[in-house]
Amino acid sequence: MTEGRTGSTTGASGATGGLARGGLSEGRRNQKLRTRRALVDAAVTLVREGRPVTIADAAEVAQVSVATAYRYFSHPQDLLRETQSAPRAFEAVADLPDDPAERVDQLVSRVADLQLDDEAVWRAVLRSSLERWTPSDAAEPEDPDGAPIRNRFRLDLTRTALEPLAGTLPPDLHRRLLMAVTLVYGVEALITTRDVCELDRTEAKDVMRWAAGALLEAALREAEGQDERG
Amino acid sequence: MTEGRTGSTTGASGATGGLARGGLSEGRRNQKLRTRRALVDAAVTLVREGRPVTIADAAEVAQVSVATAYRYFSHPQDLLRETQSAPRAFEAVADLPDDPAERVDQLVSRVADLQLDDEAVWRAVLRSSLERWTPSDAAEPEDPDGAPIRNRFRLDLTRTALEPLAGTLPPDLHRRLLMAVTLVYGVEALITTRDVCELDRTEAKDVMRWAAGALLEAALREAEGQDERG
DNA sequence: CTTGTCGTGAGAAACTCTTCTCATTACGGT
DNA sequence: ACCGTAATGAGAAGAGTTTCTCACGACAAG
Numbered sequence: 001m002t003e004g005r006t007g008s009t010t011g012a013s014g015a016t017g018g019l020a021r022g023g024l025s026e027g028r029r030n031q032k033l034r035t036r037r038a039l040v041d042a043a044v045t046l047v048r049e050g051r052p053v054t055i056a057d058a059a060e061v062a063q064v065s066v067a068t069a070y071r072y073f074s075h076p077q078d079l080l081r082e083t084q085s086a087p088r089a090f091e092a093v094a095d096l097p098d099d100p101a102e103r104v105d106q107l108v109s110r111v112a113d114l115q116l117d118d119e120a121v122w123r124a125v126l127r128s129s130l131e132r133w134t135p136s137d138a139a140e141p142e143d144p145d146g147a148p149i150r151n152r153f154r155l156d157l158t159r160t161a162l163e164p165l166a167g168t169l170p171p172d173l174h175r176r177l178l179m180a181v182t183l184v185y186g187v188e189a190l191i192t193t194r195d196v197c198e199l200d201r202t203e204a205k206d207v208m209r210w211a212a213g214a215l216l217e218a219a220l221r222e223a224e225g226q227d228e229r230g
Numbered sequence: 231m232t233e234g235r236t237g238s239t240t241g242a243s244g245a246t247g248g249l250a251r252g253g254l255s256e257g258r259r260n261q262k263l264r265t266r267r268a269l270v271d272a273a274v275t276l277v278r279e280g281r282p283v284t285i286a287d288a289a290e291v292a293q294v295s296v297a298t299a300y301r302y303f304s305h306p307q308d309l310l311r312e313t314q315s316a317p318r319a320f321e322a323v324a325d326l327p328d329d330p331a332e333r334v335d336q337l338v339s340r341v342a343d344l345q346l347d348d349e350a351v352w353r354a355v356l357r358s359s360l361e362r363w364t365p366s367d368a369a370e371p372e373d374p375d376g377a378p379i380r381n382r383f384r385l386d387l388t389r390t391a392l393e394p395l396a397g398t399l400p401p402d403l404h405r406r407l408l409m410a411v412t413l414v415y416g417v418e419a420l421i422t423t424r425d426v427c428e429l430d431r432t433e434a435k436d437v438m439r440w441a442a443g444a445l446l447e448a449a450l451r452e453a454e455g456q457d458e459r460g
Numbered sequence: 461c462t463t464g465t466c467g468t469g470a471g472a473a474a475c476t477c478t479t480c481t482c483a484t485t486a487c488g489g490t
Numbered sequence: 491a492c493c494g495t496a497a498t499g500a501g502a503a504g505a506g507t508t509t510c511t512c513a514c515g516a517c518a519a520g
Contacts, residue, residue, distance in 0.1 A: 028487045031497065056477065065499045070478070123360055129425070130357040154426050179427045180441040184410070186426070188418035195359070196384050196416070197409045211410040211445060218444030258517060261467070286507065295469045300508065463520085474509070485498070490491100 036072055036082075038062040043079040047124045053079060077128040084125060088114075089153050093160045100164050101216055107161040108185045108212045111154075112205040115190050126187045158182045169223050177219040184211040266302055266312075268292040273309040277354045283309060310358040313351060318344075319383050323390045330394050331446055337391040338415040338442045341384075342435040345420050356417045388412045399453050407449040414441040 042061035046053050053076045059069035073079045092110045096103045115122045158181050165174060183189070185208045193204035272291035276283045283306045289299035303309045322340045326333045345352045388411050395404060413419070415438045423434035 068498055127360040130353055176440055179437045183414050183419055183422050188422045189413055192413050192418045207409045210406055214445050214448030218448050298468055
């Protein structure tokens with residue numbers, strides 16, 4: 001009973017490799033997209049319920065077999081990484097006003113709302129970004145300095161908001177402002193305001209907005225001062 | 231060989247409960263303190279080597295049996311939590327100058343140095359503070375809002391640095407400045423500057439210092455403006 | 461020195477997570 | 491509607507972690 005189609009099946013470059021790691025096997029990509037989507041959604045559900053995200057649990061919630069789930073995501077981190085979708089994030093910089101101060105305020109405000117509304121998920125994403133990719137083996141061929149792979153989305157968002165000042169401010173000051181503003185909003189800022197400062201949602205957001213505005217103002221004054229002296 | 235003193239041993243209210251959960255069995259507390267210390271040190275060693283922290287590994291490094299290790303720390307998070315010792319942190323606010331701006335700059339600078347020198351450990355601490363306390367069970371009697379137990383050390387440090395301004399600034403502005411400054415240094419700020427902004431150690435520290443100074447300056451100006459108008 | 465107490469060690473058992481194998485199912489082209 | 495292919499499912503096997511049980515040894519009191 002093992003002979004019949006075993007030959008043809010195993011001949012197809014192995015059952016493991018059949019999944020087309022890049023996900024671009026033209027064959028039945030809809031099915032695959034559906035499965036993948038179901039798993040990611042399940043992970044989000046788990047996080048929102050405060051349950052730990054494991055491949056097995058995500059599989060159960062997604063009504064997919066464990067084996068299949070592992071074919072798509074071998075690590076829970078991958079699942080959470082997939083959660084971060086580009087389109088939603090870029091809404092934060094859509095239709096920004098012209099005035100730099102208003103632009104920054106809008107950006108910080110929108111991102112804060114976005115993240116405060118889905119705090120559990122964002123916390124999980126940050127946590128997963130802090131995990132070392134060393135489950136059992138040591139001495140990975142990775143950067144030993146400890147820099148994990150991380151999306152630089154926020155930096156791009158801030159850059160967009162500060163774009164109008166690119167010509168006004170000296171390059172190095174502009175760069176410093178870019179980094180400083182990036183420092184006062186986003187997930188890490190959310191954690192600080194909520195856990196360390198113990199602020200409620202409203203005040204957390206207010207502090208971020210005030211800080212961003214103060215930094216911008218300080219940079220503008222510093223530029224003025226340099227102009228007068230120069 | 232199994233008969234001799236079995237009766238007396240088992241009669242001792244169970245070996246499991248013998249540890250005196252509060253850790254205050256006057257008898258041989260030194261021994262216990264030594265074991266506990268060895269385990270915490272082992273955890274730090276593991277983190278510095280980039281290895282994942284498990285109770286079993288910590289036990290091995292600490293040259294303690296696995297069973298004993300689990301008697302002290304049932305979860306790796308507990309191990310890392312113990313890492314944060316108060317004395318070292320308070321050095322950051324020792325001998326601060328009088329001038330508010332210098333005080334804040336000193337504080338941010340010192341903490342940044344401290345954390346940049348031990349980045350792996352601080353990352354691990356932050357990660358563990360983000361973990362939900364729900365290993366396998368759901369529906370904990372805890373706050374469902376998701377606020378983990380966290381030391382408010384940093385807030386106290388910032389408060390100390392900003393103390394001289396307590397009388398100068400309006401209370402609400404002082405409070406806001408306190409929160410904002412707390413936002414731009416510490417572990418979360420470290421993560422942002424390093425991972426999101428991709429800055430090197432020097433520039434990361436510079437951005438934090440600049441941001442803190444800018445916030446302070448902005449707050450002072452805002453206070454002036456209010457005084458003139460009021 | 462004797463004796464009770466209590467922290468500890470060693471290993472088995474239980475548990476969860478991950479990987480593997482092979483038969484089955486469902487998709488997509490014809 | 492049919493057929494080949496590739497994704498899926500079920501369960502077993504494997505690896506790692508956590509808990510449990512029982513005996514030993516060190517420390518303190520008498």
